[in-house]
Amino acid sequence: ASRGYNQSGRCLTEMNLNLLPLLVPTAKMKKVNLFDYAWALQDAGALYTKQRISDTFSIPRKVAITELAPRENTVKVTWSDRHSSLYSYSWLGVHTHKKINRRPGGSPLRLRPFRFFKQGRDELPTVSYEEVMDGDFAVLEWLENIYQWGFCFVKGVPVDPHATEELLERISFIRNTHYGGFWDFTSDLTFKDTAYTSEFLGAHTDNTYFTDPARLQLFHLLSHTDGDGGTNLLVDGFQAASILNEENPGAAKALLSVKHPFHASGNDDVCIQPADHFPVFRNHGYLRELYQIRWNNYDRAPKRDWWVDEQQRWYDAARHFDQIIRRPEMEVWTQLQPGTALIFDNWRMLHGRSQFTGKRRMCGGYINNDDFISRYRLLKFGREAVLRHIGDTTRHFTNPSRFI
Amino acid sequence: ASRGYNQSGRCLTEMNLNLLPLLVPTAKMKKVNLFDYAWALQDAGALYTKQRISDTFSIPRKVAITELAPRENTVKVTWSDRHSSLYSYSWLGVHTHKKINRRPGGSPLRLRPFRFFKQGRDELPTVSYEEVMDGDFAVLEWLENIYQWGFCFVKGVPVDPHATEELLERISFIRNTHYGGFWDFTSDLTFKDTAYTSEFLGAHTDNTYFTDPARLQLFHLLSHTDGDGGTNLLVDGFQAASILNEENPGAAKALLSVKHPFHASGNDDVCIQPADHFPVFRNHGYLRELYQIRWNNYDRAPKRDWWVDEQQRWYDAARHFDQIIRRPEMEVWTQLQPGTALIFDNWRMLHGRSQFTGKRRMCGGYINNDDFISRYRLLKFGREAVLRHIGDTTRHFTNPSRFI
Numbered sequence: 103a104s105r106g107y108n109q110s111g112r113c114l115t116e117m118n119l120n121l122l123p124l125l126v127p128t129a130k131m132k133k134v135n136l137f138d139y140a141w142a143l144q145d146a147g148a149l150y151t152k153q154r155i156s157d158t159f160s161i162p163r164k165v166a167i168t169e170l171a172p173r174e175n176t177v178k179v180t181w182s183d184r185h186s187s188l189y190s191y192s193w194l195g196v197h198t199h200k201k202i203n204r205r206p207g208g209s210p211l212r213l214r215p216f217r218f219f220k221q222g223r224d225e226l227p228t229v230s231y232e233e234v235m236d237g238d239f240a241v242l243e244w245l246e247n248i249y250q251w252g253f254c255f256v257k258g259v260p261v262d263p264h265a266t267e268e269l270l271e272r273i274s275f276i277r278n279t280h281y282g283g284f285w286d287f288t289s290d291l292t293f294k295d296t297a298y299t300s301e302f303l304g305a306h307t308d309n310t311y312f313t314d315p316a317r318l319q320l321f322h323l324l325s326h327t328d329g330d331g332g333t334n335l336l337v338d339g340f341q342a343a344s345i346l347n348e349e350n351p352g353a354a355k356a357l358l359s360v361k362h363p364f365h366a367s368g369n370d371d372v373c374i375q376p377a378d379h380f381p382v383f384r385n386h387g388y389l390r391e392l393y394q395i396r397w398n399n400y401d402r403a404p405k406r407d408w409w410v411d412e413q414q415r416w417y418d419a420a421r422h423f424d425q426i427i428r429r430p431e432m433e434v435w436t437q438l439q440p441g442t443a444l445i446f447d448n449w450r451m452l453h454g455r456s457q458f459t460g461k462r463r464m465c466g467g468y469i470n471n472d473d474f475i476s477r478y479r480l481l482k483f484g485r486e487a488v489l490r491h492i493g494d495t496t497r498h499f500t501n502p503s504r505f506i
Numbered sequence: 507a508s509r510g511y512n513q514s515g516r517c518l519t520e521m522n523l524n525l526l527p528l529l530v531p532t533a534k535m536k537k538v539n540l541f542d543y544a545w546a547l548q549d550a551g552a553l554y555t556k557q558r559i560s561d562t563f564s565i566p567r568k569v570a571i572t573e574l575a576p577r578e579n580t581v582k583v584t585w586s587d588r589h590s591s592l593y594s595y596s597w598l599g600v601h602t603h604k605k606i607n608r609r610p611g612g613s614p615l616r617l618r619p620f621r622f623f624k625q626g627r628d629e630l631p632t633v634s635y636e637e638v639m640d641g642d643f644a645v646l647e648w649l650e651n652i653y654q655w656g657f658c659f660v661k662g663v664p665v666d667p668h669a670t671e672e673l674l675e676r677i678s679f680i681r682n683t684h685y686g687g688f689w690d691f692t693s694d695l696t697f698k699d700t701a702y703t704s705e706f707l708g709a710h711t712d713n714t715y716f717t718d719p720a721r722l723q724l725f726h727l728l729s730h731t732d733g734d735g736g737t738n739l740l741v742d743g744f745q746a747a748s749i750l751n752e753e754n755p756g757a758a759k760a761l762l763s764v765k766h767p768f769h770a771s772g773n774d775d776v777c778i779q780p781a782d783h784f785p786v787f788r789n790h791g792y793l794r795e796l797y798q799i800r801w802n803n804y805d806r807a808p809k810r811d812w813w814v815d816e817q818q819r820w821y822d823a824a825r826h827f828d829q830i831i832r833r834p835e836m837e838v839w840t841q842l843q844p845g846t847a848l849i850f851d852n853w854r855m856l857h858g859r860s861q862f863t864g865k866r867r868m869c870g871g872y873i874n875n876d877d878f879i880s881r882y883r884l885l886k887f888g889r890e891a892v893l894r895h896i897g898d899t900t901r902h903f904t905n906p907s908r909f910i
């Protein structure tokens with residue numbers, strides 16, 4: 103996995119005498135890497151808990167290398183304070199200092215690789231309940247579908263909330279919110295949120311009012327009696343953002359840069375707001391790619407700290423985006439069925455539903471980004487590679503930290 | 507509460523004919539405010555669920571005011587599409603568009619008002635379990651202490667995990683993590699994290715590896731037998747940041763701007779990392795104030811995407827900060843006792859403990875920022891004021907959204 107990686111560029115700055123750097127020839131003896139002693143040491147000794155247990159800041163700044171002993175797979179370094187360290191070439195290789203992904207200019211909106219699902223053209227991504235419960239290989243297939251397509255169905259799920267909860271827990275524990283954890287409800291107005299009525303719900307993302315919106319949401323329709331309707335709507339927000347960027351780059355920029363307040367105040371005892379204002383499109387720091395969409399006109403609060411021109415630009419952009427997500431070719435309509443659960447990426451996919459009559463019993467739950475991504479990367483790359491690439495900011499497909 | 511607010515400056519831009527704006531005289535008839543129709547309408551009709559139920563983007567851009575009828579406390583506006591809206595002057599007052607907190611220049615590090623606890627000078631902030639369980643007034647006193655001092659003790663807690671859990675739930679539900687929810691453990695190595703050993707733990711914040719670190723943490727020592735030690739350490743990160751900024755503004759700037767990877771990989775089945783890299787000091791968007799500290803040398807992963815000069819600057823800054831938080835006048839050492847619970851603000855306070863011998867049984871739990879802040883603002887200001895000020899970015903102490 104690190105072969106492709108090693109071909110990427112390395113940087114070499116001039117020697118800094120104050121740093122007293124360590125020059126380590128790589129395994130192939132072709133390139134020279136530069137290391138700061140404190141920096142190199144900071145991972146030493148972290149064998150058992152994978153946490154750093156040496157006290158980084160007690161290391162004297164002025165320390166020199168007294169001996170450098172290259173072996174076949176490792177190099178032993180002896181320092182002027184008599185401490186010695188052993189580094190493998192592969193560890194040194196991926197820890198070479200690089201500065202990338204910082205090219206200014208170009209479009210502000212960039213998408214990670216993903217697959218756009220077009221109804222009528224593509225087959226619905228689906229995995230089997232039995233296989234997912236049976237082994238991790240099917241879990242990886244499930245998560246891969248969610249990551250690539252933005253959603254996935256699970257067929258053959260027992261029509262039972264407990265079994266559905268166990269299915270979701272194959273990914274991770276279920277997130278608690280002020281609404282509760284795993285839920286199971288029949289449509290009524292117990293919670294004063296429009297999601298709990300039987301009306302039409304336009305395409306939106308959930309949890310825009312949280313500092314950290316849930317990454318995954320699962321729905322399982324347990325029963326629908328005395329009526330019909332309630333077809334599920336999914337719209338790929340990444341695809342819509344990409345179209346907006348093509349048709350109107352300035353609009354994409356407005357949705358990336360203007361930050362809004364959001365809130366959830368339906369229940370009398372809460373007024374949940376994110377810790378800060380957030381944009382509709384959120385760009386990732388080191389990858390410079392769109393990674394999170396907040397789109398819920400129901401929960402967005404009036405922004406006050408802007409001028410009329412900025413406001414007009416933003417509303418024009420929002421109107422354009424809204425128009426794109428309503429185009430028929432963007433919509434994926436599916437009828438939920440008892441026995442088939444739907445899970446989707448709430449940082450990317452907008453969801454909604456048509457109006458329905460009668461009585462519906464649904465269950466479902468949320469999973470956090472951090473837990474989903476941890477599980478996905480570990481299954482996809484294995485523990486050793488995931489650990490080795492922590493902090494790796496390259497966009498190469500062999501870098502687990504590139505999957506956000 | 508809105509009197510002080512009304513004295514702050516208002517902005518007035520020139521009429522934009524394309525917007526066909528609404529000019530509304532304020533109650534005092536002294537100032538003129540400018541409103542965008544779409545913007546003003548977006549909150550109309552949101553009476554029941556407090557969510558926006560009118561479809562903002564279906565509003566035609568070219569709409570004019572046909573009638574403006576000021577009354578004593580409200581103004582009735584009739585629009586060219588025959589829709590009419592009723593606005594109270596107080597609502598219009600706080601929704602006046604302003605652009606503030608964006609003065610460039612000056613120190614990059616600014617602190618919100620807070621109280622620094624100095625051991626030997628101040629009395630430990632303490633509330634009583636009985637009163638907190640009895641009514642919301644004592645809960646507000648509790649949260650006020652946490653917000654102002656960064657921590658608070660609760661005395662008279664039954665020496666029992668269940669009662670401790672109920673105490674914590676007076677604030678909000680308890681956060682689940684991959685370690686579980688409310689915990690109750692005796693020191694051993696069940697979880698492979700250094701927090702679970704009996705060694706000395708330097709001052710740090712928890713959850714640096716989460717996209718959204720827990721805001722509050724509660725500890726309750728249930729028993730300590732066959733040994734001693736394990737004194738609790740608290741260090742006020744805001745005070746330390748303020749000192750760093752005074753002694754070395756460039757260092758404060760380095761800790762604000764350089765972003766790092768973090769991880770929690772102690773257990774074989776997870777490798778939790780935040781969704782992005784984060785700085786040690788995090789500045790708030792609209793308030794331009796420090797609001798979150800991530801400081802855990804055990805969980806910080808080697809950063810790769812930087813040059814040697816940036817690296818050196820950051821390590822010098824980190825070394826300086828580390829030196830400040832070790833100064834005796836910064837440290838608050840307290841001996842935990844069965845019956846007295848400690849809760850602290852994990853976005854601000856660093857915590858640690860001295861080495862201990864014997865067997866300790868502790869219980870505790872985390873609470874999210876969003877739930878803590880919701881509870882605090884509602885108790886402090888009342889629901890009506892909290893809702894009225896959503897999106898208010900002023901730093902005035904009568905603005906609930908100013909309390910972050």
